[in-house]
Amino acid sequence: MTHRESRRQTLYMYLFIAPWLIGFLVFALYPILSSLYYSFTDYDIIHPPKYVGLANYQEMFHNDLFWKSVVVTLRYTFISVPIQLLLALGFALLLNQKIPFRGFFRTAMYFPSMVSGVAMSLLWYWIFNPSIGLFNYVLSWFGISGPSWLMSPDYALYALMIMSFWTAGSGMILFLAGLQGVPSSLVEAAKLDGAGRFRIFLNVTLPMISPVLLFQLIMGVIDSFQVFTQAYVMTQGGPNYSTWFYVYNLYTSAFKEYRAGYSSALAWVLLIVVMLFTGLIMKFSNRYVHYEGGGRK
Amino acid sequence: MSTIPAAGPNASSSLTKPRRKIDAVSIASFIALVVTTFLMLLPLFFMVSTSLKSKKELLKFPPTFLPETWQWSNYKDIFETLNFGQMYANSLIIGILTVVGTLLSSALAAYGFARYRGKGSNLWFMLMLSTMMLPYPAIMIPQFILFSKLNWIDTFLPLIVPAFFGSAYNIFLLRQFFSTLPDELFDAGRIDGCSEFRMWRQIALPLSGPALATVAIFAFIYSWNDLLTPVLYLSSSDKFTLPVGMSSFTSSRFRIPPWHLLMVASVLAMLPIVTLFAIAQKRFVEGIVLTGIK
């Protein structure tokens, strides 16, 4: 790249990202910096914040609810994110074929992601009901007497994971959108070479949709580290702290315990950890993710 | 602009062979689809069935699958219980403006991140990602202070204006799509004397139909179902959105919630999203045929 070309690139980059950049400076920067500041203070929301240095950060390590929330959140992330991705990709591949009622199937798959939260939670109470729920009814066909799901400390977290699979539809949409960018010429060429379905998927389709895959992986990690609503609405962090998620802990610290300072410190630790995960994924993905565009080669 | 391919009617299907051959794999996958679809549509069945029950029937144990008496009047009652029409209109205004704003601004910013390698682009990109990593409860209070200094409390502005400055999620998403567009297209455009903005408008956007449709759907649904932000920023009842209104059904600690009415509201609230999706999903079918470019 010549010097002039590089200046041209920089100029256009800033012109195009200006809407976001301005929005960031205007709407996001102040709240973000404030929360960073709060994290070094003792702030009960009613009285002005008092600077306490690193005290909030030190306290975390001696707080057993903090550690509980870390374990719960990591378990959830490592199990549910990969499964969600696989399900979404699987459905997308199926529904990218020419099959009857394709539009209907797509709409149906995406349906649970469109419904409001309250309606869904009502449904889940019923599905997971230990005595009359659908899940244990189906299990009973196989002679299994099902657990009490949301009411059991051993299974509540899994119940919430299963719930998250119902929203694999959004992931499917993204993959579908990605699959439309796979040039059929490439697929035809591979076929002429005598490649089977699986080979084509591995060598042609997968590289072409790898940017979408990367996107979903990163967003999956960011989102699952921030699981909150399910724990707040369905289980209130219980039973026996089994769904005491990180952000649930953070929310409780802020609005039940009136400790906005400590809560902000929790938020910043989360930010750093998720940033590390994202950085790792990005670094690792450089080798595998295939961008057709030259701008970023 | 002769080099730009037109959107063709035929989607590229990466897995099926050109002749539709029915084999064991197809049949198995079709069955899997039917079963999954059944599971995915359970909420719909449940919503509709509950929406037609009477208040007394809701208390039954074990619960009934279908209403004993189909109480269609519930669909009339909702308009008397809630200021439903007004809430619907509010949600629509906010939702539509959010979609317009998000599409415009995110597509611009994403293009900037995807196609140009300027100084500091990586830094800004990471910063943008990091804005998604701070949980909302952590910035709720300072954000409220900010909007209240702007005198935006009890207006739709805090719900709409930020969308016009791009959402990190959608910028990231579109950037991934713009990055997959072949360079040759833009080189050709440059030779034709297109300005950078025109290339965005006439090459990148038309080729990203499915991605833009996805962003539109996501942005609309997010805004449509969002509860926390409107609860925080709206205080006059006539400005309430659907989720805020619906939450009033379950807000009494002392009364059994009128689930039937809540489900009526949920069913009615779903209609615009399902319509939007049914229209938008066609975009995925009419994908872009890039054959012959390379």
Place this chain on the structure above:
Amino acid sequence: MKRKRMKKTFALLLATSMLVVLALSGCSGGKSAGDVAPAGDSDTGKSGKSGEQVTITHYTIDSEDRTFIEKLIPDFEAKHPNIKVKVEKAPYEQFDSKLQTLIAGGKSPDVTSHYGYGGFAEYYNKDMLLDMNDIIKEDGFKASDYSIPDDLMKIYTVKDHVYGVPVNMYVTLMLYNKDMFDAANVPYPPSDYEDKSWTFDKMVEDAKKMTHVSDDIAKTQYGVDFTWSERDMRPLYFGVEPYSQDTWTNGGVPSETHFDSPDVMATYNKLFNLILKDKVSPTTEWSKSVAGQNGDAFVTGKLGMTVSGSWSLAGSNDFPFKVGVAAVPAGGNDKVRSVLFVDPLLILKGSKHPKEAFEWIKYLVSDEVQEKSIDLSGGNPPVNTKAAEAYYKHFEGIDPDDVKKVYEGAVKYGFESYNHLITNYSQINDMFINEMQPIDTGHKTVEEVMPTIQKKVMEIIKR
């Protein structure tokens, strides 16, 4: 053409951002929180016009039984032309977070109550509440003029300073399923608190006759669900006090608690034995699966008796069976058998118009409005003793005489709910629910769990 438009947009964006940066520079540091009113507030704008008109905000839950106050506003405003009342609402789940955000953002409401997770003691200890003594003195307000009993006024008076005026009073009562009693041929329990035959043991005996446990959950029914108050308060029913006496005089901060004492543990064993040994009460899991989305298994008709707040009366008309109300049986505590849930109206410290806010509070507790509110709210119990008579008659299908006896007995043998009186209560309650869960399922014993609870309660109180 297009490029021009883009330039224009950019110019606009830039201008906006500059404006905002300017606006922001006025609030650096974020220390202005609660007490400083931002300039250009709507109120100041209004006062420029006619006279001294002010707007006060009443912050409440967005549900029919709370928002009915909106219907009272026109009448109030007609009587007080200088005061405008605005009702600000939030869903129950967001009540606390919105309130705190409003306060932090300098938009504190004027009047509210502890309708969220936190209770009065929490608000008091966080210094959120206005001491009403001066206003009361200036105004000449006397609780007796509003037929508010003195002992109810005392609940929200700390060290002779009034911080809240009671507006509604719920009590704990027993609801029973008449159909189940009839089927088992058991006589109905009495509504009279002075009936000495009605004891805890008698209740267990009756409950045994109605309990049928079957493999088919649809056929299973239990005699009683004794959910008396929150978990930490239950020892009091048997006459054991887990919190030290100073708790009730110093604003809800106990100097000591005794959750690991043998006395306290004995009471918990007695209660858990209803489930584990006597088997007349359901497990939490059974209750939850039968209650489903309604949150209360009693409404499905699978429970003979339940101990519950008087708010359950409001929905009793819809229950698919006949309902009666009875006294809470005597459990060995001569003074306390019922838990009172008195909701106060509070003025927040951030209020800019406390006097006008107090006018509104006085209006809400006046005889006429208290009586009118019963119907408007769909059955909220008034604190006003004159309006109480109308309340007793409000519930179709339930004998007003029984409601009256149960209410009067409950007040005589009542103690205000701990959840209003003890600091950091929502944390204590969360902790109890989580720590006690293994006892309920039989995985741990009371003796194993209580020492942990004792330690954690003390930690939470010290926060």
